[in-house]
Amino acid sequence: MAATQTHSETKRRTSTRKAAPDAIKLLKDDHRQVEEWFEAFEKTNSGSKKQKLADDICLALKVHTQIEEEIFYPACREAGLEEDLMDEADVEHDGAKKLIAEIEAGKPGDDHWDAKVKVLSEMIKHHVKEEEQRDGMFAKAKKKADLDLDALGEEMQARKADLMKQKKNGG
Numbered sequence: 001m002a003a004t005q006t007h008s009e010t011k012r013r014t015s016t017r018k019a020a021p022d023a024i025k026l027l028k029d030d031h032r033q034v035e036e037w038f039e040a041f042e043k044t045n046s047g048s049k050k051q052k053l054a055d056d057i058c059l060a061l062k063v064h065t066q067i068e069e070e071i072f073y074p075a076c077r078e079a080g081l082e083e084d085l086m087d088e089a090d091v092e093h094d095g096a097k098k099l100i101a102e103i104e105a106g107k108p109g110d111d112h113w114d115a116k117v118k119v120l121s122e123m124i125k126h127h128v129k130e131e132e133q134r135d136g137m138f139a140k141a142k143k144k145a146d147l148d149l150d151a152l153g154e155e156m157q158a159r160k161a162d163l164m165k166q167k168k169n170g171g
């Protein structure tokens with residue numbers, strides 16, 4: 001009977017658990033989604049599909065970098081993550097944003113437009129590695145007892161939803 005009780009207890013806990021993922025899970029899920037879109041971009045020759053994928057990638061990356069910059073990175077700095085690591089991440093975000101603006105200003109068929117998307121995917125791949133690799137930013141953040149990753153996840157999820165709405169409406 002003990003096993004049955006454990007099972008129902010687990011089910012109850014799962015169903016009442018709050019919807020937001022922890023901060024690291026939320027950010028990693030974003031990374032996986034964008035990687036999928038970059039792969040699809042590589043594989044298609046359709047201009048309209050490329051445009052749609054580029055739109056989705058640019059929107060997702062703008063929102064993702066913003067919630068990291070507003071919420072996650074400052075919390076990491078406050079918890080004592082190395083400044084040079086965090087500074088590098090900021091600079092990489094700035095580089096990505098410049099390319100995103102150029103991609104958004106252009107369209108499929110424009111000179112160098114595909115190359116810009118390709119280079120953006122390489123920049124993001126490098127940046128994601130810095131965040132996710134062994135002993136990278138996320139691993140270091142997990143070791144900081146001061147960082148409440150659940151609370152940060154909840155905060156970022158709410159902010160992400162707001163920004164998605166805002167930016168989809170051209171804000």
Ligand SMILES: [Fe+2]
Nearest residue numbers: 027064068131
């Ligand atoms: Fe990230």
Ligand SMILES: [Fe+2]
Nearest residue numbers: 065068089127
């Ligand atoms: Fe980042």
